Amino acid sequence: MNREAIQAPVEVTGTAVLENAVGLHARPSVKLTQLAKTFTARIELALSSTGPWADAKSPVKVMRVKAPKGTILHFRASGEDAPAALGALVALVESRFGEE
Amino acid sequence: MQLLREQDMTVGLVVVSHSAKVAEGTVDMVRQMVGDSVALAWAGGDPDGGLGTDVAKIVAAIEAVWSADGVAVLVDLGGAETNAEMAVEMLPEDKRERVTVCNAPIVEGAVIAATEASGGSTLDTVVRTAEELYA
DSSP: OOOSOOOSOOEEEEEEEOOSTTOSOHHHHHHHHHHHTTSOSEEEEESSTTOOOEETTOHHHHHHHOOOTTOEEEEEEESTTHHHHHHHHHHHHHTGGGOO | OOOOOOTTOOOEEEEEESSHHHHHHHHHHHHHHHOSSSOEEEEESOTTSSSSOOHHHHHHHHHHTOOTTOEEEEEOSTHHHHHHHHHHHHSOHHHHTTEEEOOSOHHHHHHHHHHHHHTTOOHHHHHHHHHGGGO
């Protein structure tokens, strides 16, 4: 965990490829939003680096992204724990949501 | 304004369907998808075991998951909503305003509400997120 106080809101971005068979369906969406909610940072995801961006803490909005297997998910996060949040979410996607 | 809340408290969830199987199955689905961190109860079927809803069962379900953070109630058709509202009216006065019947689809709403509640969200946020499904 990054213990250095970051004064200005810093935005960090990252990507992860959906490798799990069902993609970003209901159960993975629940896990993703639950993890996102453990951070204070503002976290969003999109299917393109130019958006449109969906609030990663909103289960309804994340499920509406409807990304199939093979999709590149783009994340952006801002706030004090943004780097940790980004790392955790990318790791969740890359671990295939721990289901396979 | 936010009330102070204990760390381990979350909004509870009640599922009310005309069918006991639908109500129980919905709770089972929520538990499998969201986990055990949210208190869940269901009420379904009339007192004779047929289709219908029963105010006493709904009151018991709300009491079973009661938390000072509140309780969100998901309902299916017509009578489930009116009986759920009647059940809320039968609660002690101090609990009534902490129970909300959601305008959301019963299964999807329950999953979404539980997901939101599992993150420690307030009752208002849990209800608003479930109601986004109809937005």
